[in-house]
Amino acid sequence: MDDLNAVLRERLQKAEQMETDGVPLYPNGFSAPDPIDGIISGFGMKSATELEAAPHAFVVAGRIMALRSFGRSIFMHIQDPGGRLQIYVQQNQVSKECFSVVKRLDVGDIIRASGSLFRTKTDELTLLARELTLVTKSLRPLPEKYHGLKDIEIRLRQRYVDLIVHDSVREVFRKRAKIIQAIRDFLVERDFLEVETPMMQTIPGGATAKPFKTFHNALGIDLYLRIAPELYLKRLLVGGFERVFELNRNFRNEGISTQHNPEFTMLEFYQAYSTYEDLMQLTEELFAFVGAAVNGGELQIEYQGQIIDLSPPWRRYRLLDSLVDIGGIPRTALEDPAQTVEVARSLGVGAERFEGHGKLLTKIFDQVVEPQLIQPTFITHYPLEVSPLSRKNEAEPELTDRFELFIAGREMANGFSELNDPRDQRERFLAQLEAKQAGDEEAHEMDDDYIRALEYGMPPAAGEGIGIDRVVMLFTDCGSIRDVIPFPHQRPERKS
RNA sequence: GGGCCGUUAACUCAGUCGGUAGAGUAUCUGCCUUUUAAGCAGAGAGUCGCGCGUUCGAGUCGCGCACGGCCCA
Structure with a gap:
């Protein structure tokens, strides 16, 4: 990390402050979360009233791909291998310590949240968080959310980003x-x-x-x-x-x-x-x-x-x-080795000394x-x-x-x-x-x-x-x- | 190997005739409890790929190099 730019520096500072405040940046030992694709296939069709009548609790984990903060409540989308799910955090629904962590999350961080499913005003299936923990801190900003990563060279050299x-x-x-x-x-x-x-x-x-x-x-x-x-x-x-x-x-x-x-x-x-x-x-x-x-x-x-x-x-x-x-080449030209050389030359595929009739036929084939x-x-x-x-x-x-x-x-x-x-x-x-x-x-x-x-x-x-x-x-x-x-x-x- | 094109902020891109470098996203500060490219107000952020040259002055013009893309061999 010797090429720290301003964004990286600020993120690193913020992360280290969190660590000082007792929030581990790279904890481990978590149990496997509930896969998002399973949640969507199981509950994507349920209505708001159905979800309210029979609350379902889940633990999900994934990378934050979008973050919209409103001061006392925050929406985010997390991504796991099977899909994306919206998480909603309200200040009065989680502990004080938890909300202070949530306020400091960045796009790119990996988090884990538990809570129950509901539907928002816009009818999106969403997990209302009761608890949320930082799983892995991300220090580098992700590419622009709308245009994505276009530079082919970076997409290949940093395929991990392309994949995210x-x-x-x-x-x-x-x-x-x-x-x-x-x-x-x-x-x-x-x-x-x-x-x-x-x-x-x-x-x-x-x-x-x-x-x-x-x-x-x-x-x-x-x-x-x-x-x-x-x-x-x-x-x-x-x-x-x-x-x-x-x-x-x-x-x-x-x-x-x-x-x-x-x-x-x-x-x-x-x-x-x-x-x-x-x-x-x-x-x-x-x-x-x-x-x-x-x-x-x-x-x-x-x-x-x-x-x-x-x-x-x-x-x-x-x-x-x-x-x-x-x-579209005349059969007679292809059956005569001397004429085949001419055909090859006229097509610009050359005819090396060590290349015989058969080799030239395949070179002509490759070309035409x-x-x-x-x-x-x-x-x-x-x-x-x-x-x-x-x-x-x-x-x-x-x-x-x-x-x-x-x-x-x-x-x-x-x-x-x-x-x-x-x-x-x-x-x-x-x-x-x-x-x-x-x-x-x-x-x-x-x-x-x-x-x-x-x-x-x-x-x-x-x-x-x-x-x-x-x-x-x-x-x-x-x-x-x-x-x-x-x-x-x-x-x-x-x-x- | 040859030709053409590209390289500007972390990302996506502008940059006129050669005259002190721009936007959106992201970041930071403040406000905001149903948003989804959230919004509003403010701030910081650049080795203009690298080098040499022309010029009073180069992101811009010329030459060379690096990396990439497309086409040709």
Whole structure:
């Protein structure tokens, strides 16, 4: 508190005077109060005469959000996790000591009050206090009551204030918890086992992305924060678990934007004896299940002004077909590698030396098709080149049994039939190493132990990753990933 | 990484042509026993993001930096 301004100084002085007068500022040992939402749902419909005929006593606690003083009586609104309730204190209804405390309360203080319910002249359900105690003194003024806190930088750096002031922000994080719980319930119901695999890995694998690097002192080795749990989850399939999932953080050393946070939450699950086609259906069921849990089963949801219909079945396109039908690019141009380079260049997405035909197709897709996929759409048949861990398509071995799911113009999920032939997997890793040497920083590393695991035999399986933050954005109508992560990363504040 | 925009009291925002910094909320003092963006009267509160420059004089003009936002890569 070295940056004390006048308001803070005055509050601190006033608080210390209260303490001197025998009013503890930070007492503890209270019993749990009655939740406000329970009081409102139980008595919100009762009339003034009903409340008068049968008085109900309650103990409530919460933060003072508004305070209106009339000299010998005071109104305040307190807020607890479930809602707001008005408290009315009259001088002749409480002890002298109590009223002297009440007179010195500030907006932001946490208090506890006991009394009975009544209705005011304006018919608002209100607790007439018989007793009121200060629970926690607040020294900093809350943001302006009418406009709230608008400065996005402060809202994120001091999320605690954002949460105090904005019901809608608290609601997003409640909904986030419900969504994640629903996903766990869905998987557990289907006999998936939740597991935890290393966040720190010696070989960062399972995705194409740049990792964060750290160092383990005792072992004297570099470790990487995982970019994906994939290869460990599949080792568990080798070990004999047939259905596993992990729902936790991944870390990717990339830029920060409204769509990317360096650490983000990912669900990955693997199911033996099934294919990517089974998983597309499972994904449709999963979204319907989540919709039921958080949206009352409504599958038409409004997102950023658009209506998105999650009712299955969802549209399916082969990648190449989507480039032709949705992207409007001639099929002949896409089937000829030389012409594809020209298409990529004309779209300004470049064409690096290490990028082959398949990679360019996906870059063109990202540019011209992805933003247009507003309604849920599965894109299938990804090129082998960009799918080093996916099973080859038996009919067309240049393609893989893989899909990605797009909703609202964003990738939401990526799934495929798993490559379980160790000989093929080794070749794929070798191809990745070549790309790496040619300059592709995101190319996959060789993982000899993973090959060894496959050599013991992994049952045929399909696996999928779903970006949880994006799912939460969809169901909470949030446009930025920062809106659904309580403490998103930012450059550190600089003390001037 | 590039372009554009922003940064003024604790919060939300004004600030004209370059001429001593403004409002509302919040805070403090006084009045007020059914208010709810309570009201009335008064008071205090500022490193105008940071630095350099132009100028008699810079919140305002120029350059650089920091942080943030939007768009592009």
